[in-house]
Amino acid sequence: MAIMLLGMALFISRPASHRERMWFFGAMIVLVISFISPLCALTVALFSARVVHHVLLVAVAAPLLALAVLRSNALAKLLAPLAVMHTVIFWLWHAPDAYALALSNTPIYWLMQITLLGSAALMWSAIFAATPARAIGTLLLLTVQMGLLGALLVFASHPLYAPHFATTSAFGLDPLDDQQLAGLIMWVPASLPYLAVGLARLLASLRAVQGHGA
Numbered sequence: 001m002a003i004m005l006l007g008m009a010l011f012i013s014r015p016a017s018h019r020e021r022m023w024f025f026g027a028m029i030v031l032v033i034s035f036i037s038p039l040c041a042l043t044v045a046l047f048s049a050r051v052v053h054h055v056l057l058v059a060v061a062a063p064l065l066a067l068a069v070l071r072s073n074a075l076a077k078l079l080a081p082l083a084v085m086h087t088v089i090f091w092l093w094h095a096p097d098a099y100a101l102a103l104s105n106t107p108i109y110w111l112m113q114i115t116l117l118g119s120a121a122l123m124w125s126a127i128f129a130a131t132p133a134r135a136i137g138t139l140l141l142l143t144v145q146m147g148l149l150g151a152l153l154v155f156a157s158h159p160l161y162a163p164h165f166a167t168t169s170a171f172g173l174d175p176l177d178d179q180q181l182a183g184l185i186m187w188v189p190a191s192l193p194y195l196a197v198g199l200a201r202l203l204a205s206l207r208a209v210q211g212h213g214a
Helices: 002-012 018-035 038-045 047-068 073-093 096-104 106-129 132-155 175-187 189-213
Strands: none
Touching: 018 038, 018 047, 038 047, 047 073, 047 106, 047 175, 047 189, 073 096, 073 106, 073 132, 096 106, 106 132, 132 175, 132 189, 175 189
C-alpha cells in the first residue's frame, strides 16, 4: 500500500498525458494484484507464488511506472550500472538466507519489495531512454540472468528456502516441487516481458531505418 501511495504522489506531482495515465493505472492494477489480491497471501505458503509476485513487480509494474513517472533521458547514460545494480539486488533477495530473513522481519520484507521495484523502475527508465542497440543488448542479458537463476532453482538437488519447508503440502507440492516450479516460472514466463520489449525496440529501429531510406 505504501508503494502505491508513493507512486500516486509522484504521478500527481507532474503533468501527465493520456498514455502516461494509462501506464500508471496499469502499474497500480499490477501492484494491487501483487499486494492486495489472494496472490499475496499465497506467497506465504509457496515460493513459486513469491516468484510470480516478484516477476510482476520487476517485469510488469516497474516498466509501466518507468513509462508513467520516471521518463528521463539522463538515465540512459547510467544503463549499465543500473542494470548491474538491479541484477545484484534481484539475486541477493533470492539467496536463501536473505530471503528467509526478509520473510521473518517486516521492515526487511518491505526493504526487499521496495528495492526490487525501485531498482527495476530506474533500470527500465534507462532502457526506454537508451539507444535501441544498448537497450536490446541489456534486455538480452537480463533474460539470460533470469533464465540462469531459474535453471539453478530447477536443477537444485534439494529445497533451499526454509520458510516454505512446511507450507507447501496443503497445495499438493513438496518443497522441491514448489522450488522447481518457481524456477520454471523464472526461466520462461519471466523472460517474456524483456524479450517483448527488446523485439518492440528492434522493430521500431528497423522501421526508422526503412523510413530514412525511403
